[in-house]
Amino acid sequence: MKTVYTCFTTDVIHQGHRSLIRQARKYGEVTVGVLSDEAMVCFDRFPTISFPERVALAESLEGVDRVVVQNRILYDDIIRDLRPDYVIHGDNWCSGPMKAVRDNVEALLAAYGGRVVDVPYTYSEETMRTDRRMRERAAMPEYRRKRLRQLLKLRPAVKAIEVHSGLTGLIAEKTVIENGGVFDQFDAMWISSLCDSTAKGKPDIELVDMTSRLRTVDEVMEVTTKPIILDGDTGGLAEHFMYNVRTLERMGISAVIIEDKKGLKKNSLLGAQAEQTQEEIERFSEKIRAGKRAQLTDDFMIIARIESLILERGMEDALRRAEAFTQAGADGIMIHSRKRDPAEIFEFCGRFRARDGATPLVAVPSSYDAVTEEELAAHGVNLVIYANQLTRSAFPAMQRTAEEILRFHRAREADSRLMPLKDIITLIDQL
Ligand code: SPV
Ligand code: MG
Numbered sequence: 153m154k155t156v157y158t159c160f161t162t163d164v165i166h167q168g169h170r171s172l173i174r175q176a177r178k179y180g181e182v183t184v185g186v187l188s189d190e191a192m193v194c195f196d197r198f199p200t201i202s203f204p205e206r207v208a209l210a211e212s213l214e215g216v217d218r219v220v221v222q223n224r225i226l227y228d229d230i231i232r233d234l235r236p237d238y239v240i241h242g243d244n245w246c247s248g249p250m251k252a253v254r255d256n257v258e259a260l261l262a263a264y265g266g267r268v269v270d271v272p273y274t275y276s277e278e279t280m281r282t283d284r285r286m287r288e289r290a291a292m293p294e295y296r297r298k299r300l301r302q303l304l305k306l307r308p309a310v311k312a313i314e315v316h317s318g319l320t321g322l323i324a325e326k327t328v329i330e331n332g333g334v335f336d337q338f339d340a341m342w343i344s345s346l347c348d349s350t351a352k353g354k355p356d357i358e359l360v361d362m363t364s365r366l367r368t369v370d371e372v373m374e375v376t377t378k379p380i381i382l383d384g385d386t387g388g389l390a391e392h393f394m395y396n397v398r399t400l401e402r403m404g405i406s407a408v409i410i411e412d413k414k415g416l417k418k419n420s421l422l423g424a425q426a427e428q429t430q431e432e433i434e435r436f437s438e439k440i441r442a443g444k445r446a447q448l449t450d451d452f453m454i455i456a457r458i459e460s461l462i463l464e465r466g467m468e469d470a471l472r473r474a475e476a477f478t479q480a481g482a483d484g485i486m487i488h489s490r491k492r493d494p495a496e497i498f499e500f501c502g503r504f505r506a507r508d509g510a511t512p513l514v515a516v517p518s519s520y521d522a523v524t525e526e527e528l529a530a531h532g533v534n535l536v537i538y539a540n541q542l543t544r545s546a547f548p549a550m551q552r553t554a555e556e557i558l559r560f561h562r563a564r565e566a567d568s569r570l571m572p573l574k575d576i577i578t579l580i581d582q583l
Contacts, residue, residue, distance in 0.1 A: 154180030293404025300406035
């Protein structure tokens, strides 16, 4: 009896899957691989049901002889272990980023005479509706909110990128690259106070109020499913912070990061040019405690951001604060630096990790941008935030276009650098 293998990356079974299994049966005994959570989150789908539930779904399908776990998007291990005669898949993997995976499977099978079978992908009303429903489920507050905590368990370092609008949200949501069969995408979105304020033409001094910040969050949420980390500035008064925690949780935001400054907050990257005062340890700890008391779910995270290195208060102060804020209930510690050399970040992480192996550490490599996520993860960082790069890349491009139109009294000279009209129209999903 010949053997056939196929891999499922779905939370919902529809007629497309049933038809694939029926076709697979014609070739031999059918084994279904269920992609592990770790592998699935690197891909463009986040599971909304657990791995055992996905296994049970595959097992319940008529015509399936065996279900196994597939731990990587590339099939190397599975093909080595099972040596199937055929690998069957919808023909949607014949183009786009999945083509690299298909090519890899084809080469692996060819080595011993196996064969890839591409079957026409089922684009029926039912499959498209089910697929859309599955994606939209991931956007619901109860799924989205807990996703950051889930990712922190699954990813060596969770990576977030700054977004400040529906459009930048779509970029964070949809940008996936394939590099040698390895897929990469952003895990989460950061709603930066700097970029949210800049998009509104305002300084980053807590002038854009919470109502307006939440409008931005809502705009992003409307068109995305990935988890959101809100830059909560100083968190304001503890009495107000408590109410805001409830609102953020209810909306489905995963985490708020508040920084230990007081008075008129200015952007950290201004450094010593701006006069800024750090909050006393006890008062800031009380704000964290107040927020944690107000919190209703176990999913939401309050992350404390330490500004001691920014304000040149020294490493000992930073470490003392990290310990106090963790004791007060902070679900994570963000350490910030404006040096180009990451030495002080590495020292902080090393010394913090020597005492605390569990509390998530957050880094924002805006100034020390030569450091890779892998290096940060090796020093114990769990969440890496690219805090302002989309804004900083868009602004010069727009300014150059404006200048060219003024110089030539027409748009033709700028056109070759512009996104084609057709592409911008199709960028947005139609319901
Ligand atoms: C932001 O993105 O608004 C931040 C990070 O708070 S920083 O700009 O580096 O202070
Ligand atoms: Mg900020």
